[in-house]
Amino acid sequence: MKGYGKLAFLLLFLTAPAASGAATLTVAELMQMLGSVESENARFVETRHSALLKAPLVLEGTLTYRRPDRVEKHVLSPYDERITVEGGRLTLENRTQNRKKTVSISGAPGLAALIESVRATRAGDLDALQRHFALQLEGSREQWTLTLKPLDAQLARYVSQLALSGSDARIGRITVEEAGGDRSVMEISAGTSSGERAPSGKSFRSLPVPPAPPVVQ
Amino acid sequence: MSPVRGGRAAAVVIWLALVVVCAGWLYRNLSIGADLTVFLPPSTNAAQRILVSQLRDGVAARLILIGLEGENPPALAQASRELARRLKAGSRFGFVNNGDLAGAAKERELLIAYRYLVSPGVTAERFTAAGLAASLKESLALLASPAGPFVRNSLAFDPTGESRQVIEFLAPESGPEIRDGVWFSRDGTRALLVAETVAAGFDIEGQAQAIQAIRDALQATGAKGIRLLLSGPGVFAAEARATIQSEARWLSAVATALVILILLAVYRALGPVFISALPVASGLIMGIAAVSLLFGPVHGITLGFGVTLIGEAVDYPSYALIQAGRGERLADTLARIGPTLRLAVLTTIFGASAMALSSFQGLAQLGVLAIVGVGAAGMATRWVLPAITPPGAAAHKVYALPFDARAVVERFRKGSWLVAALVLAALAIVVWRHDRLWDDDLANLSPLSEAARTLDRALRAELNAPDLRHLVIARGKDRESALEASEAVAAWLRLAVERGWIAGFDVPSNYLPSRKTQESRRAALPDAEMLKRNLDLALRDSLFREGLFAPFLEAVERARSGPLLQIEDLSGSAFALKVNSLLVAADGGYAALAPLRGVTRAEDLAAAARAAGHELLDLKAESNNLVNSYRNESLRLIALGLVCIAVLLAWGLRDLVAAARVLVPVLAAVVLDVAILLLAGHKLSLFNLVALLLVVGIGLNYALFFNRPVPDPEEEQRTLLSLAVCGATTLSAFGCLAFSQTPVLRAIGVTVTLGTILSFVISAALSGKEARPKGTAKQEQN
Secondary structure: OHHHHHHHHHHHHHHHHHHHHHHOOOHHHHHHHHHOOOEEEEEEEEEEEOOOEOOOEEEEEEEEEEOOOEEEEEEEEOOOEEEEEEOOEEEEEEOOOOEEEEEEHHHOHHHHHHHHHHHHHHHOOHHHHHHHEEEEEEEOOOOEEEEEEEOOHHHHOOEEEEEEEEEOOEEEEEEEEEOOOOEEEEEEEEEEEEOOOOOOOOOOOOOOOOOOOOOOO | OOHHHHHHHHHHHHHHHHHHHHHHHHHHHOOEEOOHHHHOOOOOOHHHHHHHHHHHHOHHHHEEEEEEEOOOHHHHHHHHHHHHHHHHHOOOEEEEEOOOHHHHHHHHHHHHHOHHHHOOOOOOHHHOHHHHHHHHHHHHHHHHOOOHHHHHHHOOOOOOOHHHHHHHHHOOOOOOEEEOOEEEOOOOOEEEEEEEEOOOOOOHHHHHHHHHHHHHHHHHOOOOOOEEEEEOHHHHHHHHHHHHHHHHHHHHHHHHHHHHHHHHHHHOOOHHHHHHHHHHHHHHHHHHHHHHHHHOOEEHHHHHHHHHHHHHHHHHHHHHHHHOOOOOOHHHHHHHHHHHHHHHHHHHHHHHHHHHOOOOHHHHHHHHHHHHHHHHHHHHHHHHHHHHOOOOOOOOOOOOOOOOHHHHHHHHHHOHHHHHHHHHHHHHHHHHOHHHOEOOOHHHHOOOOHHHHHHHHHHHHHHOOOOOOEEEEEEEOOHHHHHHHHHHHHHHHHHHHHOOOOOEEOOHHHOOOOHHHHHHHHHHOOOHHHHHHHHHHHHOOOOEOOOOOHHHHHHHHHHHHOOOOOHHHHOOOHHHHHHHHHEEEEOOEEEEEEEEEOOOOHHHHHHHHHHOOOEEEEHHHHHHHHHHHHHHHHHHHHHHHHHHHHHHHHHHHOOHHHHHHHHHHHHHHHHHHHHHHHHOOOOEOHHHHHHHHHHHHHHHHHHHHHOOOOOOHHHHHHHHHHHHHHHHHHHHHHHHHHOOOOHHHHHHHHHHHHHHHHHHHHHHHHOOOOOOOHHHHHHHOO
C-alpha cells in the first residue's frame, strides 16, 4: 500500500505542473495576454450565413487595431466599406456607394455591446467585457475559446452568443450566432502585430505601425 | 347736530359704505391677470404678435430642462426613467423626453407606418429596377455590418431603408449622448430630460406647480443622493417671482417697522399711527376695485407699480396731524392746509390722468389706480379723518424739530445758486448721454444669477434645445399652405446648415409634410405589377432570396392606395405637440415657425429669409423693441401729465412765479436724480421711470408745503416738522428697497430715495423767502 501511495504521489507531483499549465488559463491571464498588444494589422475572410440569402455572403478585407480603443474593419471585397470605431464614435465610409457618416454608438446600446465584444477582447479589457457578457473560457494558452453570452437584453434579442478563439495573444476566429439562426464566421489570418509588452510592463514598439487614416468626425 | 357735524357723519358713512362695497366687489370679482398683452401697444406689428403668442403659449416658453447628477450613471439612468414615468403619469406635463427609446414606441410606429409619405428619400428613381438594385446592395452591406443583426428583421418589409431614413432625418446624430438607455451629458455625470409643461410660459403659478411636481416626483422615486438641476423660462420666472416676493416681504416688513417707529416718535401715541394708515388703505381698495370694474382682470404688474405710485398718500395724514396747532381741532387744521393738500392730491391725479387715457391697457390700469387711489386717500384725509379722530388723539405729539429747522432752511436757501449750477451740470450730463440713457436689454432686469445663466447654457447645449432667440416664420392662408411654406423654409435652412450659419433647425413639415408633398411621394410609388417587375429585375444579380420581399410589395401598395398622414393621426404622440406648437394660427391665417439652433450668422440668415419671402424673428430684439415702445408711450404721457400739472399749479396758486417755485424744484430733482444714476453707471429702465413718477408726486407735495405761506414762526416749525417726518418715512421705506438684491426693487428704491432727498433739499432751497401777501393766501382758502 505504502509503495502505491508513494508512486501515486510521485505521479501527481510530476504531472501536476503540466496539467495545471494547460487547464488553468484563466480569463484574467488571457486578458493580460491580449492586453499586451499595442496594435495589429490582419486580413480576414468573413462568411455570413443567412436565411435571407440564396448563398452565404463572403467578405474579405483587413482588420486594424490600435490601443486603446480604435478598431477598423475595412471590407475590400465584394465592395469597399470601412467601419471605424474609436471611443464612442462609429464612422462608416462606403466608397462603392459614396457614403460617409459618423454616429455615436451610445445611441444604440445593443450595437455598442456587440462592438465591445470584439474591441474589449482585443484590448484585454475584462471590465468592459463583463459589463455586457457572461464569459466562459475553454482550452489552453495555445488554443483557447472564449464564449460570450449577452447580459444586455437589447443585444440578447438579436444575438444568442459569440465565440472568439485563438492562440496566445492572437485572435483567429470570431463566430456570431444570431437569435434568428443566422450565423457569421470570421477567420482572421496572422498579420503584423506590434508593441508586445516587455515582462516589466514597459511597452515598446518592435515594428513600425503604418499611420492610421484620419478619423472623420 | 350742526350741519358741519352732519356733513362729517355723512362723509364717514359714505366712506365706510364705499370701502365695504369695494372690498365686497374685490372679494367676489378680483382676478389677478398675468397676461402680458395688456402691457403691449395695441398696434403691434405681426412679428410682435407672434412674439407675444410665443411668450404666452409657445413651446419654447414651456420647456423645462432637467439635469440629474451626483450619483453613478446606472443610478442616474434609473432615476431618469422613474422620473419620466411619474411625470408622464401626472397631469402637469404634456410631453416628457429622456431619450429612452422604449418611451418613443408610438412615434416609431407612426414613422414606420407612414414612411413612404414622410421620408424625403421617396422618389420615382428609387423604385426603378436600377434604384432597387442599388438599395439591395446597400441592404446587403448593412446586413453584413455590425448593425446587421439589428436590422435583419426589417429588411424584408423595408429594403430601401425608408424607416431608417425617416428616423435619421428626424433625430439627427447631434442628439445628446445615450448611456444606459437615456440621455446623458457628454462627460457622463448628468442624466438629462426635457419636460414640456401644460401650463403656459406666462402662467408663473402653473410653472411653479410644475417645478414642484418635478421635485415631488424625484423625491417619490426614493433616489437619495441625486441633485436636481432645473432650467428654462418658466423656472426662471418662478424663481424670480419667489426671490422678489421674499425680498419684498422682509424689506417691506423692515420699512413698515421703521415708518411706525418714526410716527411713534412724533405722535408718542399709537392712535394717530393707526389713523394715518386708513386713507391709503381705503384708497388702495377703491383704486383696485375701480381698475377691476373698468378692465376686468387686474394685472400683477399694475398692482406692484400701483402700490408704489399711491405710496405718497401715506403722507397726507401726517401733513394734517403734525401741522395741527396746540389744542387745534383737526378739522380746523385741515381747513387751513386744505388748499395746499388739495393741490398736492390734484397734481398727482392730473399727472396720472394722462396715463389713464393711454391706449396701452397696462398704463391705463396704472393711471386709473393712481387717480382713484390717491383721490380717495386725499378725500378720506380731508373729510373722514377729522370725523373719526378723537379730540386730543395727537395731544402728546412733538411740535417742533429738536433743532432750529428754520435756520437750516435758511442755509439751504443761500445755496440756491449751487443748486442752479448742479442742475445745469446735470442737464448737460443728460443731454450728453441722451443716446445712452435707456437700458434696452430686458435681461439686465432679471434677477437671475450668473450661475443660473451658466447652467441654462450648459443644459441647452447638451440637450441641443433651441436657443429661444431666433425663429424663421413662414405664413400661409391656411394650415396646408403654411405647411408648404414650412417645406420651403426647410429647403433654404438646409443650405444654411451646410454653410455653417446655423447648427440646426426644426420645422413642422418634418413631422407632417404638406398634402402636396405627400401626394407627390405617393405618385412616385409604382403600382404593384410594375414594382414586382422592377424588384425581380433587381434581384437577378442579388444574393437576396426571391420572394423574400413580399411584405415590401404589400407595404408600398398600402401606402399608394391608403390615406395621407393627417394631423389627427399624430395625436397622442410627441409629434402632435411639435406640429401644434410650430404651426400656429396668426393674423387670420397660419404661420409655420422654425426655431433655430446655434445661430452664427444672423444677418445672412435674415437676408436669406427675406429673399425667400420669409421672416427671421429675433425674439430678444423684438421683446426689447416692445419694451421700448412701452417706454416711449410712458414718456409721452408723463410729459403730457407734467403740462397738466403746470397748468393746474398756475391756476391753483393764481401766480406763475409761485407755480414755478413749486414745479422747478421737482423737475430739477428729477434731472439731478437721472444724472446721478447715469454717472453711477446705471441706465434707465421702465422701473426707474415709474419711480421718477413717484418722485414727482412726492416732490410736488414737499414743494407745495415749503411754499405755503405761514403767518407765525411756530406754525412754520410745525410745517417743517411735518415735511421732515414725511421725508423720513419715504426715505426709510424706499431706502430699504435700495438694498435689495433684485434689480427691479433696487432700481425703484435707489431712484426714489435719491429723488426724495433731492426734491426735499431743492424745494427748501428754492422756497419763497417771504410769505406772500395775505390776500393771495386768503383767496386759496375756500
